[in-house]
Amino acid sequence: MWSLPPSSATVVANAPVDNTSQEDPRLAEARTLLFDKEEKAARRGGQICVQVNNVDAVVLLLSVLEETAGRGQGFLSPPHYRDVAWEALIAITDPYARERVRLELDDKRAAPRLRQWCAEALGIWGAPEYGGSLAKALKDKDLDLRRAAARSLGNIKSEAGLKAVGKKTKDKDPILRANALESVARQNPEGGRAAIIKALAKDKDAGVRCALLAAACELYPDSAEELCAEAREHDDWRPRMQAVDSLGSIRTKTSVDQLIEALADGRPAVAERAITTLQDLTGQKHRRPDAWRAWWRDNRATFVFPEGRPATAASGGDTVATYNGIRLVSDHVAFLIDKSAAMGETLASRGGITKEEAAQAELAQVFEKLSGRLVFNLFTYELAVRAFSDKGPVKLAKRTAKQALEFLDKAPLQGRKDIWQVLEMVMADEDIDTVYLLSSGEPDVGLYVHWNRITMHLKDHNRFHKLVIHTIAYSDNKWYRDQLEKIAEATGGEFTWFD
Structure with missing residues (x-):
């Protein structure tokens, strides 16, 4: 049976608090609004929680996030209210209030999905003291929670977190493995470089190579063009597509050379992405590969990348349907x-x-x-x-x-x-x-x-x-x-x- 959540006074007895007095009176209104039938009212309730910005407000938001059963006739489905609560939760700034989210992650009695979202929030906030809790979450039975913890640790400088996530870089789950490899590299770029470069060359999962290529080009710009050239030779279209996207952020003539070559990719979607990327990089509006090749042959020596972002060219051109x-x-x-x-x-x-x-x-x-x-x-x-x-x-x-x-x-x-x-x-x-x-x-x-x-x-x-x-x-x-x-x-x- 669905019911209104209790006051947080009895729920967060073990959480650090900055006062022991009564609940902020504004939360009574927030509680009523968050459990109103109308989504607009729920949004106002979330905004009040952000303004109150304390432990009690977080407990109220978590009570909405853990909803799975419908509230009854006339109400929206639970995810509408959960998404409103999430938007408010990540806007919380008080460190004591955020600590309540860390404690929820630590609580193995809480629903795995709620703990996953707590892990995601901690990653967004990025405080070093969250590393220990995220490291413990990497041992949980729930795969989605482990994936989220590994991903969040990439935003947190933590020795405990780095050590724990480093043990997941060879995990059998490809998403967890890729998240771990990227997080190690983000926490310790030079220490994680060899492992991420090796995975780009040898990981059996093309999706892993695709995800890691984006991260490696960002973290190791000196190697980006070489890594993209290798990815463009992959049998799977996904690393080739990522190579085109990554080359689009590199303003060099040699990156344009590669994009011109990518126009001949056997996957039409990849070739189309190369066209739009070249348009964005150069300001030219060519659509046909032969026109691009002729233009680049005639202009490469004197070409200068335009300042600012060129106007996006129209997506028209030859098409069948x-x-x-x-x-x-x-x-x-x-x-x-x-x-x-x-x-x-x-x-x-x-x-x-x-x-x-x-x-x-x-x-x-x-x-x-x-x-x-x-x-x-x-x-x-x-x-x-x-x-x-x-x-x-x-x-x-x-x-x-x-x-x-x-x-x-x-x-x-x-x-x-x-x-x-x-x-x-x-x-x-x-x-x-x-x-x-x-x-x-x-x-x-x-x-x-x-x-x-x-x-x-x-x-x-x-x-x-x-x-x-x-x-x-x-x-x-x-x-x-x-x-x-x-x-x-x-x-x-x-x-x-x-x-």
């Missing part, structure tokens, strides 16, 4: 299509047909234009996620196109939507490089629902995947559209909307 107006340049694509009840509403910009019908028509015209030229998968999502092909992407042909459209048509409209779940599922497929996410609005349910938390965890996951996520909103609600736009921005994707 668009999906809701966004170009398809990849040949390994996933379509994520909303099947929540809201997709039964009409779409005025499409002549009053339903959002479901518009989504079906858009996919059908893509299939017609790209038959034989695309490897794809299709996911429908509401509370549940369903994949057209459980075995992974399939080649687009008349038969698979017909089957996919039938799969989409038969999926019923029902309930609410969980966008985080479908993003996690598609990120598990190492062969997909581009995603088209169509939604009727912001997520209703899921582990994370607000863009601040979705994008935080999406960016962290995407270090290993390099997915480009384009988002399409079938909505006239600006708040909903903003949520989807932020998801696209986090991965370098495009956003568009229709009402």
Whole structure:
């Protein structure tokens, strides 16, 4: 049974406090607001906690973060309130209040997910005294907690933390292993250099190499171009994509040389990223590889990098098909299509047909234009996620196109939507490089629902995947559209909307 949290006076008896007097009277209002039905009211409650900025305020926020059961009729799902509480929690500045979060991490009776989020908060705050608790968390049974602890230790200068995370650099879990290697290098750049360079050359997981390449280019700029050149020879597309991204932050003629070579990459998504990176670096607007090569041959000797950031060139150019107006340049694509009840509403910009019908028509015209030229998968999502092909992407042909459209048509409209779940599922497929996410609005349910938390965890996951996520909103609600736009921005994707 859900109930209001108690006053923190009985909950934090063991926490350091800067006073022993009564609870700040403003927290009574904050407690009422945080447990209100309306999200706007909950946000005001979170803001009051930030203003109070003490142990009691943190306890109140943690009580919201640990919610999993629904509050009852008329309330939003728990993640809406959790995401509000998280935004307030990381804005806390009082050291005694932050200490209460460290104690929550130490408490093995607390829910593993809550402890994971505490580990993430400690990493954001970055105080050296958190190193011991994060080091202990590396021994926990929960994998997500261990991953978070290892990641956070990269932001904390701690001898205990460095020693503990160093023992995880050969862990069998690739994410934990990569997080540990990066954290060691961030705490002790020269001491961690050899291990991270070795992993870039020999780690069997291409996702690990991808994530570590980004870190190594940042930490060891003197070796960045050499590391990118080696990554561009990798069989897996992900390290090659990261090499292009890393070269884009190096303003040298030799980095441009490599980007010109990357225009010939066999993966269209990588070649397209090389084009846009060259546009950003040089201010030129060429689209065709032969035009880039000719321009660079004629101008390399006298070229000077432009000052400031050039205006982004238009993404137009030769293309075979668009999906809701966004170009398809990849040949390994996933379509994520909303099947929540809201997709039964009409779409005025499409002549009053339903959002479901518009989504079906858009996919059908893509299939017609790209038959034989695309490897794809299709996911429908509401509370549940369903994949057209459980075995992974399939080649687009008349038969698979017909089957996919039938799969989409038969999926019923029902309930609410969980966008985080479908993003996690598609990120598990190492062969997909581009995603088209169509939604009727912001997520209703899921582990994370607000863009601040979705994008935080999406960016962290995407270090290993390099997915480009384009988002399409079938909505006239600006708040909903903003949520989807932020998801696209986090991965370098495009956003568009229709009402």
